[in-house]
Amino acid sequence: MALLVVMSVALLLICLQFGTQWIGLSQIIDIVGQVLREGTVESDHIGTTGVILIQVRLPRVLLGFLVGACLASVGVVLQALLRNPLADPYVLGVSSGAALGVALAILLGVGTTVVAFSVLPLCGFAGGLLSLVVVYRMAVSYGRLPIHALLLAGVILNAIFSAMIMFVTSIMEPNRSVGTMTWLMGTLTAPSYPALAILACYLLGGLFLLVKQARRLNVLTLGEESARSLGIDTEHVKRVVYVLSALITGAVVSVSGMIGFVGMVIPHAVRFLLGADHRLLLPASACIGGMYLVIADTLARTLLTPAEIPVGIVTALAGGPFFIYLLMWRKERFA
Amino acid sequence: MSLFPEHAHSMIDKAPGLGAVASRRAYQVRSLRFHYHPLNRGAASWVLDGLTFDVDAGEILGIVGPNGSGKTSLLKLLAKVLRPHAGDIALFGRDLGTMPQVEVARTVAFVPQENPQVFSFTVMETVLLGRYPHHHGAKWSAGFGWESAEDVLIAEQAMQSTDLTHLAGRSVMELSGGERQRCMMARALAQAPQVLLLDEPTAFLDLQHQIEICAIVRRLKEERGLTVVLVSHDLNLASQYCDRILMLKAGALFRLGPPQEVIDADVLRAVYGCDVLIDRHPESGVPRVTMPQYRSAKNLGDRL
Numbered sequence: 096m097a098l099l100v101v102m103s104v105a106l107l108l109i110c111l112q113f114g115t116q117w118i119g120l121s122q123i124i125d126i127v128g129q130v131l132r133e134g135t136v137e138s139d140h141i142g143t144t145g146v147i148l149i150q151v152r153l154p155r156v157l158l159g160f161l162v163g164a165c166l167a168s169v170g171v172v173l174q175a176l177l178r179n180p181l182a183d184p185y186v187l188g189v190s191s192g193a194a195l196g197v198a199l200a201i202l203l204g205v206g207t208t209v210v211a212f213s214v215l216p217l218c219g220f221a222g223g224l225l226s227l228v229v230v231y232r233m234a235v236s237y238g239r240l241p242i243h244a245l246l247l248a249g250v251i252l253n254a255i256f257s258a259m260i261m262f263v264t265s266i267m268e269p270n271r272s273v274g275t276m277t278w279l280m281g282t283l284t285a286p287s288y289p290a291l292a293i294l295a296c297y298l299l300g301g302l303f304l305l306v307k308q309a310r311r312l313n314v315l316t317l318g319e320e321s322a323r324s325l326g327i328d329t330e331h332v333k334r335v336v337y338v339l340s341a342l343i344t345g346a347v348v349s350v351s352g353m354i355g356f357v358g359m360v361i362p363h364a365v366r367f368l369l370g371a372d373h374r375l376l377l378p379a380s381a382c383i384g385g386m387y388l389v390i391a392d393t394l395a396r397t398l399l400t401p402a403e404i405p406v407g408i409v410t411a412l413a414g415g416p417f418f419i420y421l422l423m424w425r426k427e428r429f430a
Numbered sequence: 431m432s433l434f435p436e437h438a439h440s441m442i443d444k445a446p447g448l449g450a451v452a453s454r455r456a457y458q459v460r461s462l463r464f465h466y467h468p469l470n471r472g473a474a475s476w477v478l479d480g481l482t483f484d485v486d487a488g489e490i491l492g493i494v495g496p497n498g499s500g501k502t503s504l505l506k507l508l509a510k511v512l513r514p515h516a517g518d519i520a521l522f523g524r525d526l527g528t529m530p531q532v533e534v535a536r537t538v539a540f541v542p543q544e545n546p547q548v549f550s551f552t553v554m555e556t557v558l559l560g561r562y563p564h565h566h567g568a569k570w571s572a573g574f575g576w577e578s579a580e581d582v583l584i585a586e587q588a589m590q591s592t593d594l595t596h597l598a599g600r601s602v603m604e605l606s607g608g609e610r611q612r613c614m615m616a617r618a619l620a621q622a623p624q625v626l627l628l629d630e631p632t633a634f635l636d637l638q639h640q641i642e643i644c645a646i647v648r649r650l651k652e653e654r655g656l657t658v659v660l661v662s663h664d665l666n667l668a669s670q671y672c673d674r675i676l677m678l679k680a681g682a683l684f685r686l687g688p689p690q691e692v693i694d695a696d697v698l699r700a701v702y703g704c705d706v707l708i709d710r711h712p713e714s715g716v717p718r719v720t721m722p723q724y725r726s727a728k729n730l731g732d733r734l
Contacts, residue, residue, distance in 0.1 A: 178548050310575065314559050316549050317617075324509045324540035325621070326532030326563040371549040374576065 281407015356414020
């Protein structure tokens, strides 16, 4: 775990160097040192490079790490609860539900800007929770959750929500709708530090509460009846974890749009490397998910400089084929 | 702490309406009624209707009966995985209904028929999950804490009892059916229970693995005084390995007693609605059920 944290910090530093303008490591250290000494981030003191680093690149990289960590963790817990290794907030339609909630809020003018930290996360939460409940209800039959029923339910819900989101964006004012479209595709935009701090507290708190359920999640993978016979209040654990997942996804979607497949790719890779024990899997997935998204976002920023690709496109292009591979591999193995 | 504590606790509180001989009875079941759909109130919808019986401490009780006669539901009620709609169950003299689930889990281990696992936990990790009910003390450690050396020791003993030690590091997804069943039994034993509830422990297993599982069950009873309640479709297996057999018919108790009394041509005809041949097991002398030879309608006509 300590190793993972060290790796995360190192990776953040490396990724900070890349961008439209190359900023060397020594320069980064100089600027950060200066900011800490003088306590100011004005351009007169730290120069243009400093402003790019401190006000644009650093918050964006931190946000990326946070978003990636959250998406991967939600993926882990959804997979455990649904006993389905293909579950992911994006695939199950939780992200699009959250996005619809946020888009509606923007349309109705509840939030002022796309990244505003206001009621948008709550709208995302409501939408996400709604789609979780609907997907679960659609897929469950006689107390079981068949893998294919779950995926189908997610696909259908995604289609419906996408249509509604398109409708909502189509009746927005043109300048707003462009921003909303970019956001929907999954974009990381540098937030202000206070917004970042609030978001970090909220999300890290959520992750902490999820990690507290890690051992119960282990037992729940035995099946609900076994878990109940082992003394676990399964309904309570399910409620807590679903609500936390929807809260986290809602907040993440409200700041970064729909970034797909992180929640599926990362838990798989980490399970392969470290095993299935959620007490290790969950924090490790958070770290590696954060690193993954920071790398993906660095690619999105730099591949077509000075233009940017929405990071959601990068993760979908990487994660989609992986999903297909898993589906075919599973078919071979289980069907 | 030993893996299998003495089963005769000093029992404090008694369930209402139950006798005083509580401590020698693992279970006392009184007028148990259960159905799955609370809104469907027709008399025919009762899955279990008015069951009354005792399970002695240290015996192997087999629950048999036709499909849909309520065997599995009864087992789940005993595990408190399901709740009855009427009637009482006492576990070593204590009312099961008011016992916290985690306390039940320290006394009773339940192995369902199907044990789907889609994640690659190792056998050791899976067996250690059985230690969960013993960690319920502090909130934090219940949700996140790690197992102690003692837990590992108990898990190792449980794996030894089920002959799994050599597979400890293997992923449960790579196990064969028999190995997986043994793994789930080891997980149950790691709970250090006094009662083991098994739902169709030999279903889908080949002959060798069936014998293996049955031998483990007998050994656990003899060496550790474990009470075992198992559901089985296999009448011969029940006859050979169980001390007593409970025959269910349509949710009601039809016959309860030693195999000699329950595995009987008349009883089986009344319960299953078909004729079978009954003779004796060549070694133990317990009743043995054989399907009759197929006779075409023409041959039947000849005989008549």
